[in-house]
Amino acid sequence: MSVPFTVGKLIDFFSGNSSAFLGLSFPFAAGLLAVLFTIGATCNAGRAIIMRLCGLRIVARVRNQAYWATLRQEPDFADRSAGDIVSRLSVDTSMMGDSVTSNLSDGLRALVSATVGVSMMFWISAKLTFVMLCVVPPVSLFAVFYGRYVRKLTNFTQEAVGDMSRTAEEKLNAFKTVAAYNTQAVEAKLFANKVDAIFNLARKEAYMTGVFWGMSGFTGNLALLCLLGYGGTLVSRGEITVGDLTSLLMYSAYVGGSVSGLTGFFTGLMRGVGASSRVFWLLDRTSAIPLDKGVSLAPTRNGRIRFENVRFTYPSRKEVEVLKGVDLSIEPGTSVALVGSSGSGKSSIQQLLCRFYDPNEGRITFDGTGEAGWRWLLTMSDIRDLTPESWRDRLGVVFQDPILFAGTVHDNIAYGTPGASRRDVERAARAANCDFIWDLPQGFDTQIGKSSLSGGQRQRISIARALVRQPSILILDEATSALDSTSEKAVNKAVESIIKEQNITVIMAAHRLSTVASAEKVIVLENGVVSEQGPYDILVGSSRNADADPHKSRSQNSRFRSLMEAQLALEKSTVNLTA
Ligand SMILES: Nc1ncnc2c1ncn2[C@@H]1O[C@H](COP(=O)(O)OP(=O)(O)OP(=O)(O)O)[C@@H](O)[C@H]1O
Numbered sequence: 001m002s003v004p005f006t007v008g009k010l011i012d013f014f015s016g017n018s019s020a021f022l023g024l025s026f027p028f029a030a031g032l033l034a035v036l037f038t039i040g041a042t043c044n045a046g047r048a049i050i051m052r053l054c055g056l057r058i059v060a061r062v063r064n065q066a067y068w069a070t071l072r073q074e075p076d077f078a079d080r081s082a083g084d085i086v087s088r089l090s091v092d093t094s095m096m097g098d099s100v101t102s103n104l105s106d107g108l109r110a111l112v113s114a115t116v117g118v119s120m121m122f123w124i125s126a127k128l129t130f131v132m133l134c135v136v137p138p139v140s141l142f143a144v145f146y147g148r149y150v151r152k153l154t155n156f157t158q159e160a161v162g163d164m165s166r167t168a169e170e171k172l173n174a175f176k177t178v179a180a181y182n183t184q185a186v187e188a189k190l191f192a193n194k195v196d197a198i199f200n201l202a203r204k205e206a207y208m209t210g211v212f213w214g215m216s217g218f219t220g221n222l223a224l225l226c227l228l229g230y231g232g233t234l235v236s237r238g239e240i241t242v243g244d245l246t247s248l249l250m251y252s253a254y255v256g257g258s259v260s261g262l263t264g265f266f267t268g269l270m271r272g273v274g275a276s277s278r279v280f281w282l283l284d285r286t287s288a289i290p291l292d293k294g295v296s297l298a299p300t301r302n303g304r305i306r307f308e309n310v311r312f313t314y315p316s317r318k319e320v321e322v323l324k325g326v327d328l329s330i331e332p333g334t335s336v337a338l339v340g341s342s343g344s345g346k347s348s349i350q351q352l353l354c355r356f357y358d359p360n361e362g363r364i365t366f367d368g369t370g371e372a373g374w375r376w377l378l379t380m381s382d383i384r385d386l387t388p389e390s391w392r393d394r395l396g397v398v399f400q401d402p403i404l405f406a407g408t409v410h411d412n413i414a415y416g417t418p419g420a421s422r423r424d425v426e427r428a429a430r431a432a433n434c435d436f437i438w439d440l441p442q443g444f445d446t447q448i449g450k451s452s453l454s455g456g457q458r459q460r461i462s463i464a465r466a467l468v469r470q471p472s473i474l475i476l477d478e479a480t481s482a483l484d485s486t487s488e489k490a491v492n493k494a495v496e497s498i499i500k501e502q503n504i505t506v507i508m509a510a511h512r513l514s515t516v517a518s519a520e521k522v523i524v525l526e527n528g529v530v531s532e533q534g535p536y537d538i539l540v541g542s543s544r545n546a547d548a549d550p551h552k553s554r555s556q557n558s559r560f561r562s563l564m565e566a567q568l569a570l571e572k573s574t575v576n577l578t579a
Contacts, residue, residue: 008247055101083166092275099272107265114258151270164194297390302332309362324528335506340525346509396466398479410444428468433490476508
């Protein structure tokens, strides 16, 4: 800020208006200025470096915290808004970092420059400065409205960007489906619509920005005109010198630059406020199922699981009740098959067991202390009272569509069991009938990705992943559906022996007769309620609700029989053929 003042004094000194330069000898004053400029340059560099580093640190820290906050949400949340979360983690966080560092620093610098510049102008000529400043207020007022408008637009734009990312992510994940159905053009159009939405928002901002800059440029020129016209008059009247007028001109340019910098700061700040509100929303969101809320379940013996009048609707589809009062009981160390037509609620029961959701009514209890007789009643816990973390530690889960991550076979099997040794991993792999691993080029150290193995191989690795945890409860959702019947039999046999060995409860959702037959108890679901349950042999010989009413007459028209009719007939004909 000393430059305009110095230039004015220099002009006066050389034009003979003043006998001394800044009241000092010329070489001394020039040396002093050189020192001042060096200090200024060093501070400027320091400011830029410090602010940049602060920005990077803030972005890194906020990203980590936001990702951590996301991972601790209920699974349904991330499932529904993955694309949007990615945009919050990438774009919003960096906008937020910029806004509070380089933008803030530039803004503060502009504020100081404008204040010092205006003060210096007043000091040189209060009259002239006052005339000039009359044109500034309308621009400032406009800047405030402009900033607010930009904040609103930023929020809309970020939401639109999230929407676009979601669409792209979904379709890129299903690239083969898009290719198989030749829907590239349809998808490109859908994506273009999302891009158009972003473009339209950006266009609105562009119009507003254009008007703003046009207006502020015009105001600046008007101020300059005042300065030259009125300032020239003051020089001719001898009220100020030519050097003073030059200093004033330069200060006004500095102040003009600072004011536009302040406007940029204000809009940047508003953009940052918009982006940070989206990031803070994520950081502040409380999970519907907090991971650490409740009593930690000690790794004790296995226990009985009971569903008591469980009613459930998915949060994203509140109008459809999926489970309509499910009552069932599963003894520890037994295997149970959930059977029912597609959409009857088998996976939903398993998801509730994993506590990905909580029931709307009723409760799911676990008697984890293994007390015998009536005493187990006293030790039963509603699984909602347990921390999801400690509860899930007891579970081994294999989903319908198993996911493998980039990494080695070993890493994939040991995923979630960091302490698992190579021996543990190999034992689990053997139990899950993963013989093919030994034939891979680098065995357990072979790198695998999302799609480098067949469906059946992926399923078996997922089963090994669940077994290596040595769970109390093994949840298998159509876990062997992609296996050929020999592999399926081998896996079922291995799982059976592990159940006996380790007292594991197995709850499997299955359509295949061979898998169902391997279970000790079959629970038949129909339209969200348990319609039959009992041992396989009885249901197949067809007792209706053998558990509930063992004395009831056997019916050849049981729901289980009709579900399995085709497979039972096939089995019968195979037996006849073999005979
Ligand atoms: N995430 C979800 N959001 C909303 N509704 C869902 C969700 N998942 C499942 N549903 C609905 O809940 C009902 C029961 O689904 P569920 O997956 O439990 O059936 P299922 O018996 O396991 O079927 P399948 O044998 O085909 O796997 C279905 O009507 C389904 O449309």
